[in-house]
Every structure is written in structure tokens, then in C-alpha cells.
Amino acid sequence: MTEKELPSYLDQSPEVKDRFDRLKQRPVTMEVKGLNKQFGEVTALKDINLKIHKREFVCVIGPSGCGKSTLIRILAGLEQASSGQVLLNGEPVTEPGPERGMVFQGYTLFPWLTVKKNIMFGLLESGYDKGTAESEAREWINLIGLTKFENSYPHQLSGGMKQRVAIARALANRPKVLLMDEPFGALDAQTRAKMQAYLLEIWKNIDITVFFITHDLDEAVYLADRILVLKANPGEVQEIVEVPVPQPRSPDQFMNPEFLATKQHIEELIHPPSEQEEDDDHLNLVRMVHVNDDVGSVF
Amino acid sequence: MQLIAVNRKLDRGPRRAVTLASFALPVLIWALVSYVPFLWHPQVEITQSGSVSYFSEGLLVDREVFDREYDKALENETALPEGKPANPVYLPAPHEVATAFVTAFTTEPKRRSESWLHESLWSSIQVIFWGFVLSSIIGIPLGILAGTYDFFSRLFEPFIEFFRYLPAPAFGALAVAVLGIYQAPKIAIIFIGTFFQQVLVVANTTRKLDPSLLEAAQTLGAKNKSMLFRVVVPGILPDLYRDVRILLGWAWTYLIVAELIGTSSGITWFITQQARYKNFDNVFAAIIMIGILGLTIDLILAWLGRRLFPWQKETK
Numbered sequence: 001m002t003e004k005e006l007p008s009y010l011d012q013s014p015e016v017k018d019r020f021d022r023l024k025q026r027p028v029t030m031e032v033k034g035l036n037k038q039f040g041e042v043t044a045l046k047d048i049n050l051k052i053h054k055r056e057f058v059c060v061i062g063p064s065g066c067g068k069s070t071l072i073r074i075l076a077g078l079e080q081a082s083s084g085q086v087l088l089n090g091e092p093v094t095e096p097g098p099e100r101g102m103v104f105q106g107y108t109l110f111p112w113l114t115v116k117k118n119i120m121f122g123l124l125e126s127g128y129d130k131g132t133a134e135s136e137a138r139e140w141i142n143l144i145g146l147t148k149f150e151n152s153y154p155h156q157l158s159g160g161m162k163q164r165v166a167i168a169r170a171l172a173n174r175p176k177v178l179l180m181d182e183p184f185g186a187l188d189a190q191t192r193a194k195m196q197a198y199l200l201e202i203w204k205n206i207d208i209t210v211f212f213i214t215h216d217l218d219e220a221v222y223l224a225d226r227i228l229v230l231k232a233n234p235g236e237v238q239e240i241v242e243v244p245v246p247q248p249r250s251p252d253q254f255m256n257p258e259f260l261a262t263k264q265h266i267e268e269l270i271h272p273p274s275e276q277e278e279d280d281d282h283l284n285l286v287r288m289v290h291v292n293d294d295v296g297s298v299f
Numbered sequence: 300m301q302l303i304a305v306n307r308k309l310d311r312g313p314r315r316a317v318t319l320a321s322f323a324l325p326v327l328i329w330a331l332v333s334y335v336p337f338l339w340h341p342q343v344e345i346t347q348s349g350s351v352s353y354f355s356e357g358l359l360v361d362r363e364v365f366d367r368e369y370d371k372a373l374e375n376e377t378a379l380p381e382g383k384p385a386n387p388v389y390l391p392a393p394h395e396v397a398t399a400f401v402t403a404f405t406t407e408p409k410r411r412s413e414s415w416l417h418e419s420l421w422s423s424i425q426v427i428f429w430g431f432v433l434s435s436i437i438g439i440p441l442g443i444l445a446g447t448y449d450f451f452s453r454l455f456e457p458f459i460e461f462f463r464y465l466p467a468p469a470f471g472a473l474a475v476a477v478l479g480i481y482q483a484p485k486i487a488i489i490f491i492g493t494f495f496q497q498v499l500v501v502a503n504t505t506r507k508l509d510p511s512l513l514e515a516a517q518t519l520g521a522k523n524k525s526m527l528f529r530v531v532v533p534g535i536l537p538d539l540y541r542d543v544r545i546l547l548g549w550a551w552t553y554l555i556v557a558e559l560i561g562t563s564s565g566i567t568w569f570i571t572q573q574a575r576y577k578n579f580d581n582v583f584a585a586i587i588m589i590g591i592l593g594l595t596i597d598l599i600l601a602w603l604g605r606r607l608f609p610w611q612k613e614t615k
């Protein structure tokens with residue numbers, strides 16, 4: 001049995017190379033330049049550089065405490081970088097805004113508004129009149145398959161339904177980029193699988209760039225064009241992995257050699273074999289957290 | 300079935316029974332003390348004065364006094380006094396208080412200038428209402444501002460923290476000097492007693508709003524003003540409503556003090572007046588009426604709250 005049985009991930013086939021060359025020629029939607037974030041003495045993020053291209057799907061993965069949530073919050077404008085810049089279509093990001101839609105793990109639907117009014121919220125903020133906002137919201141409700149629930153309150157919905165509303169609410173503003181902070185982390189395995197397929201379907205059909213944080217390896221490889229692998233203490237970019245699995249994605253690719261090879265490669269980045277020998281309490285802790293994370297994974 | 304268990308709700312039936320018992324138990328104790336002759340009853344009500352000169356029918360005397368006179372009469376072989384065990388005048392029996400509930404309303408005031416019970420009650424309700432409404436009109440917006448913006452929190456809260464330790468009744472004399480002797484100073488005391496607590500409680504409730512809802516709203520394009528009116532206010536409304544209910548209860552506790560200021564009025568006037576005439580059945584009836592009135596208003600508000608905020612999770 002030779003090492004070539006699984007195609008080496010690092011050897012990109014001509015088609016894959018071509019795909020990523022074309023991707024990188026697309027206009028840059030969002031750019032992160034020399035970004036640093038300090039919390040007192042602690043360096044949460046160190047010199048992050050990244051270009052996210054139009055209609056690209058970027059996933060971020062890394063051990064707990066690598067600053068991935070801080071990163072997405074800075075992109076959203078909810079937190080300020082200590083130094084460096086975030087550019088959206090060349091314009092610096094300074095505060096939260098509707099052109100960067102955000103989906104949180106905790107749904108964050110407004111409990112006092114019905115499904116329809118939750119989706120209308122951003123539209124009314126950006127000055128739509130009520131009638132137009134309502135018909136736009138209805139279209140989104142039909143698209144996410146919640147027609148029967150348009151007048152339901154969030155507490156009457158399941159977790160998956162709530163997250164669909166949250167996605168529609170963010171997308172209704174027609175953002176340039178959709179920021180998703182572990183959006184399916186609180187869902188059970190089956191619902192999560194459905195939501196992943198559902199998100200890919202949306203991504204295929206509308207012009208949207210996605211920046212997606214996850215701690216689930218399968219999820220990252222399944223969804224992403226490229227995966228930003230962060231390491232902790234300080235949080236810095238370890239590698240930007242170009243996922244060779246062909247697009248469009250489908251669940252039957254989970255056993256593809258490219259899929260498995262990519263997973264294995266990232267696994268080794270996050271838990272390097274050399275460090276696994278070390279008796280480092282912190283690393284053990286990180287690993288334990290990861291084992292726990294993986295229990296919740298779909299496959 | 301186990302009735303007393305950690306982290307378990309009672310079933311419907313037992314829950315009702317226990318709720319009923321919560322009222323029935325105190326009444327039962329009261330009834331036992333009132334109707335069972337050998338329980339307490341520290342006094343004797345004279346039925347026959349016998350040879351004791353200062354005894355008269357219906358007089359209440361301490362049991363030792365009665366026993367001493369009885370023994371004396373026995374020794375001197377004069378006519379024996381007779382009497383039955385009785386409780387002090389300040390503890391009327393339940394049936395007397397129950398009767399007083401009706402008669403208190405139907406008894407004409409002793410003097411023309413005095414008011415009927417229903418007039419007294421109405422006067423009390425007005426004092427509470429205006430004191431609380433005025434406090435809320437100013438206090439709730441200030442509380443929301445302080446809870447939302449750090450600027451207003453720093454501006455209002457330190458002084459209010461200081462002021463709320465000053466007992467409201469201490470302002471009685473001042474209120475009379477400024478506002479006269481009638482209803483206005485009473486309303487002012489209710490206001491002072493409620494307002495400062497209200498600002499702080501509402502500010503805290505506002506601060507407890509889930510910050511991720513604010514962040515979500517920001518990423519949807521909401522700015523300062525619509526953050527306040529489309530997110531903060533509707534977001535805290537159910538909790539705010541609950542706060543108001545609790546604070547209204549506090550306002551009631553200031554009522555008695557407030558009504559003693561200037562010319563005594565309202566239910567407090569009725570109570571002190573009846574106590575002076577030793578009509579303790581009426582005093583008890585009036586005190587219980589305040590309780591019933593407060594509880595009824597609270598139950599109505601609770602019921603209304605469930606209809607006003609349909610988005611709240613059903614809590615059993």
C-alpha cells in the first residue's frame with residue numbers, strides 16, 4: 001500500500017488549480033489587512049490577512065480560544081480591531097451595518113415579533129415602506145418554507161426553523177457578505193445536516209459571499225471553498241486550505257478521497273502529531289474540547 | 300404522591316388545594332383562638348356582676364382580677380360574679396369581622412363632616428393612583444434611558460441611589476408646607492416612596508435585555524433611535540410590566556403613612572377613627588379590605604399581562 005492511495009492533498013489536480021485560480025481572479029468582496037486584537041495583555045488575534053472573493057464560501061476553524069469569534073465580530077463591526085483594517089469593497093468597516101448580515105449561534109430573533117415582522121425589521125430600517133417590506137418578507141418566508149408560520153412567534157418554532165428565519169432576516173437586507181458565527185452549533189445532528197444542505201442551496205441561488213465559523217471539521221470541508229485554519233495563543237493564521245472537493249457539494253462526497261484527505265490534513269494542523277506527545281495540560285484541554293465537539297458532528 | 304419535592308411542580312388538584320390552604324390556615328388559627336374557650340382567652344366577660352361593685356354586664360376584665368374577686372366573694376359568702384372566657388377587645392372573632400364587612404359600609408358616619416367607608420376607600424385609591432401614575436410617567440422613561448445609555452446612567456443613578464435611602468415619610472412636613480394639607484402632600488409621599496426605586500429597578504431591567512438582540516439589530520442596520528424604540532422598549536416590555544406590578548405593591552405600603560400627613564384621610568382615617576371607638580371589628584375589616592383590593596388589582600394586572608404579551612413562553 002503506497003502513500004499515493006489517497007491522492008496527496010497538497011498536489012492539486014489541474015482542474016482544482018484552475019478552479020482556485022479563477023476564484024482568486026474574482027473581485028475581492030472583503031479584505032482583512034494586518035489585523036491585530038489585544039485584550040489587555042492577551043493577544044487574541046495576530047496579523048490576520050485574508051481576501052474573500054465575490055461569492056466565495058470561507059470557513060474558519062481552529063481550537064477553542066483561537067479568536068475566531070473575535071474575528072467575525074470585528075468583521076461585523078461589533079468590535080474594534082487594535083490595529084489593521086477590514087475593507088468591504090474597498091471601504092473600511094467601522095461599525096455594524098446591514099451590508100454585512102450576521103447570523104448568530106443563539107438565533108437572536110426578536111421574541112416580540114412574528115416571523116414575518118422579524119424579517120421585515122431590517123427592511124423597515126433601510127427605509128422600505130411597509131407594503132414593500134411585507135411582500136419582500138413574504139417571498140423570503142416562502143423561500144425558507146415557513147409559509148404556514150409567518151404569524152408565529154419565535155418561541156413557537158424549532159431551532160432549525162428559527163435559524164432559517166435568522167438567515168432570511170439577514171439576507172433580506174441584500175448584504176454583500178453573510179457572516180455566520182457557528183450558526184448550526186446548537187442544532188441536533190440531523191437538523192444540522194439539513195441546514196447545511198439548505199444553506200448551500202441558498203448560496204448557489206443568490207449572489208452572496210459567506211464567512212462561516214465552525215468547530216466541526218466535516219461541516220467546514222463540506223461547505224467551504226477555502227478554510228482558514230487558526231491556531232490559539234496567539235490567534236494567528238496557520239494555513240488557508242483550498243478544499244479540492246468538487247463543487248457543487250453534496251452529502252455523498254463525505255467519503256470522497258479528497259474530502260477525507262482534506263479533513264486529515266486540517267486535523268493534523270490543529271492537533272500536530274509531535275505536540276500530541278507533549279504532556280501539555282492546555283493542549284490536552286483543547287483536544288478534549290475537540291473530541292466533545294466532534295460527538296455532535298453529523299458523520 | 301409526594302407533595303414536598305425539589306424541582307417538581309404540583310399537579311393541578313393539589314396545587315389548588317394548597318393555594319386554598321394558604322388562606323384557610325390563618326383563618327383557621329384565628330377561628331380556633333376565637334371560638335375554643337380554653338385557647339388563649341386571657342380575659343373574662345362579665346355576665347353577672349354579683350356582689351362586685353365595679354363589675355357590670357359586658358365588662359372585660361383580666362382573668363386574675365376576676366378570679367380574685369370571685370374568691371373574695373366566695374370567702375365573704377356574698378353573691379358570686381359570673382362570666383365567660385373572652386379575648387381582648389382588639390381581637391374580634393371572624394364572624395364579627397365578617398359582619399363588619401357589611402355594616403362598615405352601611406353605618407352612617409358619626410359626624411356630618413366625616414365620610415362613609417366607601418368614600419374613604421375611594422379617596423385612598425385616588426391617592427395611590429395619582430402618586431403611582433405621576434411617578435411612572437417620569438420614572439419609567441428615566442429608568443429606560445439610564446438602562447440604555449451609560450451617559451444617563453452616570454447622570455441619574457448616583458444621586459438617586461443616595462436619595463432612595465431617605466425615608467419618604469421624612470418629607471411629610473415639607474410636603475405639607477409646600478403642597479398644603481389635603482390630597483397633594485399624600486400623593487407626593489407616594490411619589491417619593493415609589494419614584495427613586497422605580498428609576499433604579501427599570502434601569503436594571505433595561506440593562507438585563509439580552510445584548511445579543513441589540514447586536515443583531517445593529518447588524519440589521521438599526522441605529523440609536525430605532526434601537527431604543529424598536530428593540531429596547533419592546534424587548535423589556537414584559538419585564539417592565541412585571542416591575543410595575545411589584546412597585547405598585549410598594550406604593551400601597553406607603554399609603555398609611557401618606558394619609559396621616561396633613562389632615563388624616565381615606566382608609567387610614569377610617570382605621571384610626573374606628574380604633575378610637577374601639578370598633579376593632581371595623582379596623583380588621585378595613586385592613587383586610589386593603590389586602591383584598593391590592594391582591595385583586597394585582598391579579599387583574601397579571602391576567603392582563605398574559606394577554607398583552609403573547610410572545611412570552613407559556614409559564615405554568
